[in-house]
Amino acid sequence: xxxxxxxxxxxxxxxxxxxxxxxxxxxxxxxxxxxxxxxxxxxxxxxxxxxxxxxxxxxxxxxxxxxxxxxxxxxxxxxxxxxxxxxxxxxxxxxxxxxxxxxxxxxxxxxxxx
Amino acid sequence: xxxxxxxxxxxxxxxxxxxxxxxxxxxxxxxxxxxxxxxxxxxxxxxxxxxxxxxxxxxxxxxxxxxxxxxxxxxxxxxxxxxxxxxxxxxxxxxxxxxxxxxxxxxxxxxxxxxx
Numbered sequence: 001x002x003x004x005x006x007x008x009x010x011x012x013x014x015x016x017x018x019x020x021x022x023x024x025x026x027x028x029x030x031x032x033x034x035x036x037x038x039x040x041x042x043x044x045x046x047x048x049x050x051x052x053x054x055x056x057x058x059x060x061x062x063x064x065x066x067x068x069x070x071x072x073x074x075x076x077x078x079x080x081x082x083x084x085x086x087x088x089x090x091x092x093x094x095x096x097x098x099x100x101x102x103x104x105x106x107x108x109x110x111x112x113x114x
Numbered sequence: 115x116x117x118x119x120x121x122x123x124x125x126x127x128x129x130x131x132x133x134x135x136x137x138x139x140x141x142x143x144x145x146x147x148x149x150x151x152x153x154x155x156x157x158x159x160x161x162x163x164x165x166x167x168x169x170x171x172x173x174x175x176x177x178x179x180x181x182x183x184x185x186x187x188x189x190x191x192x193x194x195x196x197x198x199x200x201x202x203x204x205x206x207x208x209x210x211x212x213x214x215x216x217x218x219x220x221x222x223x224x225x226x227x228x229x230x
């Protein structure tokens with residue numbers, strides 16, 4: 001069972017569209033993460049939220065805009081994406097952002113940019 | 115900077131054979147190490163973690179890993195492979211950036227192929 005829920009599972013959008021990815025967890029975790037994963041590659045960290053504050057932005061282009069409305073929800077707003085942004089976007093959470101905590105992953109949103 | 119190296123992008127074994135997936139880390143201090151598994155069209159699932167307690171760590175699905183400081187290794191093993199073990203396996207480290215910041219960093223992954 002996946003305890004981190006991501007919606008939608010699939011998303012196709014044009015380069016001028018605006019869309020959002022959603023992630024939800026009810027485990028009481030206080031750290032949440034966004035990753036980008038290309039085929040046959042490891043996940044690449046994009047953002048880290050700790051206690052609902054953005055703690056890490058791994059030099060992600062501004063066309064990706066994260067938001068953490070509360071401790072259970074994490075959104076990723078997308079605007080003016082490029083074809084190279086097509087990938088699997090994974091959300092994860094951990095109890096705390098202390099390095100020794102394992103992450104719980106959702107099944108991802110597969111994004112295709114036309 | 116802390117990182118992990120996974121040797122072998124593909125490992126092929128017969129069902130019932132020993133599984134050995136290799137991971138070496140680079141770190142000046144004992145790191146936090148993890149193994150995750152990813153099945154097709156799914157997210158990553160934790161197999162086991164090392165956080166400086168016992169050096170032999172047992173995980174789910176019969177997997178275990180041994181932390182060897184002298185070899186800077188954290189190899190993943192399973193005595194007998196099952197067809198359902200076919201998946202992508204990632205070794206990961208929490209890279210310390212200072213100021214309480216830990217950056218999860220993954221190895222390139224090893225694809226485990228299990229033959230009948």
